[in-house]
Amino acid sequence: MQFTQKDILDMESLSRDEINLILDTAVRMKEISERPIKKVPTLRGKTVVLFFHEPSTRTKMSFDIAAKRLSADCHSISASTSSLVKGETLLDTARNLQAMNPDVIVIRHSSGGAPHMLARTMHACVINAGDGMHAHPTQSLLDMMTVREKKGDLNGKRIAIIGDIAHSRVARSNCVGFTRMGADVVLAGPPTMIPRGIESLGARVARNIDEAIRDADVIMMLRMQKERQKGFLFSTEREYARVYGLSRDRIKNIRKDALIMHPGPINRGVEISSEVADGPYSVILDQVENGVAVRMALLYLVTGGTRNVYAD
């Protein structure tokens, strides 16, 4: 199958076949990271620009490593070092970047839709590394890769996503992505953080966390941000941890083969207790590892990779 998408903007625009192709490619890419010499010449001569308008450690590092393992030239700009602080508009920045002929732009931006704007303006492939509260497709793909790796298949699996759904691009992308792959997504969290109309993404809202996690194959916890107190979205971290946090007590009745996931960075003792984060169900670090593989796969596919990665 030929991969024909120019950009990776959100999960809506990826078909089931395309998702499978990405995940299959990622599995092969993962093997490269396990070699003693972790580099192939596949993207030699290609230019990848990491344009991070919002702080990020994990995602940016993950893309950087992915690009370098494929031998691409990888450059990184952030809002604080770019002309955006001098008042240049995003569109002008995009036009200027385009003039330097990069092959791929990876963008992280605090405004939903910013990568779409870039994609409309640029010839370069645009990969969304997280836009506002909208989408985080590479996170969703690495989550799927992790579940597929552990469970074999996504079809019919129950995925519980717990926490601040309203502000989570990870939750949105996973609702769309997992549902497309035949999984059943259940959401739970404080009603203040469940946006009206979220069911239109194919997910079901559970009455409480226990109902959501009871028969779940995957329990995905979302980061709770303390600044949400300002919007009156929750009272205290203490109460949040007690009512919505994943503690040792709470996981007593979950499936014995359940996976516990978290997109990071985790708040120990708030949405997830240390015992659970470090416990036997946790695959949080597998997610990070797979992140590199998924991003290698995407860089390879959007730049038109058709050659056999093994041969390279």
Added chain:
Amino acid sequence: MSTLIKGGKILDPGNIDAMGDILVDGDRIRKIYCCGDGKPATSSSEAKPDKIIDASGKIVVPGLIDMHVHLREPGHEYKETIETGSRAAAHGGFTTICCMPNTRPVNDCREITGYILSQAKKAGLARVLPVGAVSRGLEGKQLSEFHEMKSAGAVAVTDDGRPVTNTLLMRRAMEYARGAGLLVISHCEDLDLALNGVMNEGETAARLGLSGIPNAAESIMAARDILLCELTGVPVHIAHVSAKETVDLIRAAKNRGIPVTAETAPHYFSLTDKAVEGYNTNAKMNPPLRTEQDRNAVREGLADGTIDVIATDHAPHSDMEKEVEFDQAANGVIGLETSLPLGLGLVEKGILTLSQLIEKMSKNPARILGLKTDLIQGNAADITLIDLEKTFTVDAGAFHSRSRNTPFNGWQLRGKAVLTMMSGRIVFEDL
């Protein structure tokens, strides 16, 4: 100089609905010649006009009035000027437009009111009626000088663009406005509830990951202002109604005899929040586009008289404010050059009669503002000719407004103004 507008169908709801001719002399209507309509037929053959306008096949109506536009001058002339806005108005069939006070500086004193009127006079393309600020600097802290602005030519007051959040200030503004003989127009929005919202709260917002504004952010304030209207007995005009609940509140208030009036904008009866899809900043305005249910409620409100007026909330912005990230983009769309055709769309759909549409775009605004615009002898010759059959494609690039921010670019529309006469002068003609 005299002009005879000949052979059109004259439609001045409540006054004339008949074939006839209008003789204009100078800036006034000299005489109306009608046949049919139960009245004795009169013939214009006695008239000896200098010029004849062939209005056959056209509808001749009192000049349209848009009681809610932003002309951006003074302060933001790169978006619109009084001249370009007036020209856009003329092309849309409007002879009278009310301009909102959120300019820079704010129109909160007689000097700015006077400046606007002098610029409008210089342009000479539309009757511009300034609306002053309720509070000085739109800051919501102190009443501005209503009497001074009134004597300089203001017709109403509002803090439009933002609500009057202090309920006592709103009450006093209404009472003070009665003393000054000004209409109070209310932008209804509970800012706390709207918070950082950038579009309607609901499915589309949930999917796009954009912060939502619930209907209640509008209707809670509308309810407050209706109660203040009842308390003070002073009429209040609710601007840009977008939500079903607001329509319901206004309907109930009118049934109780409360002197509230209301307007909606063409985008609220033409579009839903689905237009935002793809992060379309030309579908971003405040209040936001709502759901299908709300759009239907707005249409019903227009049909049953709950909503008195169609006003555009014409809000010009340049690419600098619109070609940016959606949540960073400015609120507002332009509307002067598409309002009448979109309104005629309601007539074509059978939601309004043509007569009702003219009421909402001319007669009712005139009544609410206390303007004399009937097509009768002696009144100012503000007249619009409409061709119901003329089809065209909206081309934002060809607009006379200085800005291009319309959600209707590329739409195929049917029916438009083909001649606009203001004070006896033809300010737009495309016959």
